[in-house]
Amino acid sequence: MxxxxxxxxxxxxxxxxxxxxxxxxxxxxxxxxxxxxxxxxxxxxxxxxxxxxxxxxxxxxxxxxxxxxxxxxxQPGGREFQETWRGPMKWIAAVAIIGMIVLVGIFYAVKGPIRTTSGYAGRLIKRFRGIDVFAHWLTAVSFVVLAITGLNITFGRYLLLPLIGAEAFTSWSEAAKVAHNFMGFPFTLGVLLMFVLFLKDNIFDKTDLRWFAQGGGMIGHAHPPARKFNGGQKIVYWATVFGGGALAVTGFILMFPFQIVTSIDGMQLALQLHGIIAFLMIALIIGHIYLGSIGMEGAFRAMWSGKVDLNWAKEHHPLWVEEIMNPTRKDSSLPAGAKGAGAD
Ligand code: HEM
Incomplete structure (x- = not known):
């Protein structure tokens, strides 16, 4: 021996x-x-x-x-997987999330909030139903909790632990992990609801090509015409449906290990996809939150009360205003002005 x-x-x-x-x-x-x-x-x-x-x-x-x-x-392969995966994952997260924060910061500094140049009309029109608002906030609140607790799982020990110490970090991380697991359910329900409720207005059409060709009006002061949702918003919608859907599926695979997917390779793939999609979604949603709040005057009200100022709607979604004012003229390309229906 x-x-x-x-x-x-x-x-x-x-x-x-x-x-x-x-x-x-x-x-x-x-x-x-x-x-x-x-x-x-x-x-x-x-x-x-x-x-x-x-x-x-x-x-x-x-x-x-x-x-x-x-x-x-x-299982030495598992340790090797963790070590080779951790590096690229940090880079994807850093480039996507920090990159988006920097971009939004530069945009705000250079351009400031997008204003309603014709001023408010003082007349509100209905943009979202109660169920739309509910579905949006169910998705939004659960996503934000999932994002914060998920980032803690990945980066907490490097970024937060040195700041708050082991005891506080342990208590917080325990609660964060439970929250991360449970919030997966309302998030999934929110994504499913949004998929159904918003689908009709998020099919890409030729108006979106024009909107993209003009850079969505982000450069300069032109407002390319849009229907209820513009090209950029449709990207957010489809990212929510596919990205959110993929996060839900891979999340449940991870939450019930070896029950849905039975191989180690499959579990590792689920972990990789869950991480990459989450980081990309977080970056995209940072941009969305910016434009839905301080980045565009009058936008937040739409998702809060379901109503928007008529002039805001005419400037950002003129074809939609045209449609709700003249429901029979679906293919018009210019707003005809406000006349009755849909307004209050
Ligand atoms: C938490 C902060 C958030 C704020 C302040 C916010 C704000 C808004 C606003 C104001 C609108 C309506 C825009 C309009 O009237 O044209 C909207 C729409 C929408 N939001 Fe959010 N949102 C947030 C989070 C989220 C999250 C986390 C998701 C998905 C994961 C999401 C997905 C959507 C989608 C798909 C729409 C409809 C299409 C669009 O406008 O892009 N939102 N949001």
Whole structure:
């Protein structure tokens, strides 16, 4: 028997204690006599090197409980996955989220809030029904909680832990993890509701091509005509449907490990997709929140009371105003002015 096998035996003995009911079957790797243990990190190194030379590379024992996955004590591939994945993930998050914050900041500094240049008419028209407003805020509030708690899961230990200390970070992270799991349900319901309620007005058409060709009016002061939603808003809608839908599906896969997807590769893919889509969605929604609040005068009221000022609507969504004022003239390209229906 050599020193190498003796060290292995010591590590494996410690693992047996951790597993409780599991019984190990690693006879090829372990010799029979007991020896004093070397420092844990050194053991781990040796063990991993040994495992790399063995079949799947995993250290698998035997369990008498129904969940046979519990027999996998060490899966070096998982650690490798975490290490290779963490780097790119940080970059995707940093570029997307910080990039969007910087962009919004520059836009605000250079252009300021988008104003209703003709001034308010003082006459309100109905833009959203109560159910639309409810679906939007259900999605919005749950998304913001999910975003903050999700970012904590990924980056909290690097950014927050040094600031607030271990005790506070532990309590906060425990609550954040529970909130992250539970908020997945209202978010999914919100996305489904928004998909159904807003679908009719979010089909792309030739008006959107014109809107995109003019950069959405972001550069200069022109207001390219739009129906109820402009091209940029339709992108937000479809990102909410597909991105939000993908976040929900991958989130449930992660919440119920090995129940919906049964392979380790599948679980790892779900984790990667969940992370990447979440970071891209967070970046997009930062831009959306900006334009829906301080970035555009009069926009927030639409999603708060469901009503908007007539002049705001004419400047930003003239074709929609035309449609609700003259329901029979769907294909008009210029607003005809306000006449009765839809206004109050
Ligand atoms: C939390 C802060 C948020 C604010 C202040 C906000 C604000 C707004 C406003 C004012 C509108 C109506 C725009 C209009 O009348 O044309 C709107 C629409 C919408 N919001 Fe939000 N929103 C927020 C969060 C979210 C989130 C988290 C999502 C999705 C994950 C979302 C998805 C949408 C969609 C799909 C629409 C309809 C299409 C559009 O206007 O882009 N919103 N939002």
């Amino acid at each position: 050599n020193g190498f096998t003796l060290k292995l035996r010591a590590v494996l003995a410690a693992l047996v204690i951790c597993l409780g009911a599991a019984t190990l079957d690693v006879s090829t790797a372990v010799a029979q006599s007991a020896q004093p243990a070397a420092p844990a990190a050194a053991h781990e190194e040796v063990l991993f090197r040994y495992l790399q030379t063995q079949g799947s590379g995993n250290l698998v024992g035997r369990v008498s409980i129904p969940d046979h996955k519990a027999a996998t004590l060490i």
